[in-house]
Amino acid sequence: MYxxxxxxxxxxxxxxxxxxxxxxFFYAPLDADQGFIQKIFYLHVPLAITALVGFIVGGxxxxxHLRSGNRKWDAYSYVSxxxxxxxxxxxLITGSxxxxxxxxxxxxxxxxxxxxxxxVFLMYATYYPFRYAIEDPERQARYASVFAxxxxxxxxxxxxxxxxxxxxxxxxxxxxxxxxxxGSMMFTFLVCLAATALLWVTLVKLELTAKSTSGQxxxxxxxxxxxxxxxxxxxxxxxxx
Amino acid sequence: MTPSRTAYxxxxxxxxxxxxxxxxxxxxxxxxxxxxxxxxxxxxxxTELSGSLAAGVLWATLLFAALLGVNRLxxxxxxxxxxxxxxxxxxxxxxxxxxxxxALFAYLAVLxxxxxxxxxxxxxxxxxxxxxxxxxLLLADLGLAATGTLISSMAVHSRARDLLGPLVLLPLVxxxxxxxxxxxxxxxxxxxPGYHRFGSWLAVLSLYDLIFLLLGWAVFDFLxxx
Numbered sequence: 001m002y003x004x005x006x007x008x009x010x011x012x013x014x015x016x017x018x019x020x021x022x023x024x025f026f027y028a029p030l031d032a033d034q035g036f037i038q039k040i041f042y043l044h045v046p047l048a049i050t051a052l053v054g055f056i057v058g059g060x061x062x063x064x065h066l067r068s069g070n071r072k073w074d075a076y077s078y079v080s081x082x083x084x085x086x087x088x089x090x091x092l093i094t095g096s097x098x099x100x101x102x103x104x105x106x107x108x109x110x111x112x113x114x115x116x117x118x119x120v121f122l123m124y125a126t127y128y129p130f131r132y133a134i135e136d137p138e139r140q141a142r143y144a145s146v147f148a149x150x151x152x153x154x155x156x157x158x159x160x161x162x163x164x165x166x167x168x169x170x171x172x173x174x175x176x177x178x179x180x181x182x183g184s185m186m187f188t189f190l191v192c193l194a195a196t197a198l199l200w201v202t203l204v205k206l207e208l209t210a211k212s213t214s215g216q217x218x219x220x221x222x223x224x225x226x227x228x229x230x231x232x233x234x235x236x237x238x239x240x241x
Numbered sequence: 242m243t244p245s246r247t248a249y250x251x252x253x254x255x256x257x258x259x260x261x262x263x264x265x266x267x268x269x270x271x272x273x274x275x276x277x278x279x280x281x282x283x284x285x286x287x288t289e290l291s292g293s294l295a296a297g298v299l300w301a302t303l304l305f306a307a308l309l310g311v312n313r314l315x316x317x318x319x320x321x322x323x324x325x326x327x328x329x330x331x332x333x334x335x336x337x338x339x340x341x342x343x344a345l346f347a348y349l350a351v352l353x354x355x356x357x358x359x360x361x362x363x364x365x366x367x368x369x370x371x372x373x374x375x376x377x378l379l380l381a382d383l384g385l386a387a388t389g390t391l392i393s394s395m396a397v398h399s400r401a402r403d404l405l406g407p408l409v410l411l412p413l414v415x416x417x418x419x420x421x422x423x424x425x426x427x428x429x430x431x432x433x434p435g436y437h438r439f440g441s442w443l444a445v446l447s448l449y450d451l452i453f454l455l456l457g458w459a460v461f462d463f464l465x466x467x
Contacts, residue, residue, distance in 0.1 A: 164441065
């Protein structure tokens with residue numbers, strides 16, 4: 001039942017990404033200061049925004065799980081955080097490439113957004129060992145939800161603390177989104193953001209579908225009294241009914 | 242007295258009495274911190290510290306010493322069946338959170354009472370910074386007590402509890418450490434204590450404390466269900 005709507009969603013994502021990439025390379029003007037390398041901005045920033053929103057969404061699903069006790073929400077929360085961690089790896093890599101190209105170093109400590117993102121990423125990276133170490137599935141789901149809520153509250157607090165820790169404000173290469181960005185760049189950026197968000201939603205839905213299918217398969221096997229090959233399923237990931 | 246308050250006071254008194262009789266956590270934490278200072282003396286090859294270096298050494302040491310206390314916080318409850326007793330008792334479960342956080346706060350305060358003068362003796366030229374430093378220490382302890390209690394109560398039910406507590410707690414307290422070192426750095430500056438952005442750092446510490454105390458209070462019920 002999770003598979004419903006996956007096909008149109010995937011098609012929309014492919015169209016969205018194709019449109020976004022063609023806008024990036026054929027429509028958006030070259031940046032006067034940085035030239036071609038600035039184009040990574042259209043990949044890096046939407047990925048970062050999507051990942052952060054995904055972490056918060058995971059926290060909201062976790063609240064739904066704690067309030068209702070329905071394990072479905074825990075699976076949603078797990079998949080949201082999982083996908084955002086994967087997006088987070090891409091954010092750190094693209095950020096690193098961009099930093100190397102524009103500042104000459106692979107890592108810069110005085111760029112507060114990048115440092116905050118690293119700390120948030122490290123926080124969510126502990127979600128997996130944490131979840132994995134709790135054996136009872138009921139308790140695992142509950143504790144993982146508490147983790148997701150706590151970490152969700154931590155995200156804005158961390159951004160605030162890191163930004164305050166900068167003794168001098170680093171010159172911003174780009175003015176903030178609604179500041180000095182020319183209209184054509186802004187439009188391209190928004191299309192890229194929408195395409196990335198669509199990609200996130202599609203991948204979350206795909207993983208939920210895969211999990212629910214393998215859960216069904218496992219139940220059918222059990223009904224037939226045939227053991228699953230390879231011991232069946234991951235021990236970390238929640239099951240979806 | 243409401244039943245919750247009675248439960249809170251009873252659990253807190255039990256914890257403090259148990260610590261006083263067994264001395265399981267505090268001496269170890271103080272010894273650990275003192276030895277860490279000695280290691281920093283050679284690691285940094287400095288006999289006197291000031292400014293950001295002093296703040297960094299002090300807070301890194303206090304944080305790691307605090308982890309020792311956090312790890313042991315719920316071990317007795319787990320091993321002696323205290324969690325089951327709390328679950329059976331007709332009391333508000335949040336009383337356990339409040340009592341444990343207060344106990345951890347008390348451990349940290351006692352630890353700092355011993356260890357911060359030692360730090361001043363080892364590394365600081367004068368003790369002038371210690372007065373205003375108390376405010377930073379108390380606010381940071383409150384935040385550590387809130388997050389430490391929350392994470393410890395979850396980690397104690399896992400397979401790798403000694404590993405998991407510090408692993409999850411460290412990234413969670415990064416904002417707290419940023420604010421604590423930010424406030425301490427001008428206090429410990431070489432030319433006598435300064436108060437650059439002292440107020441705003443204290444505000445960040447208070448905000449952190451408030452958020453995680455409320456959060457711990459709100460979610461603790463879910464951690465005890467079974």
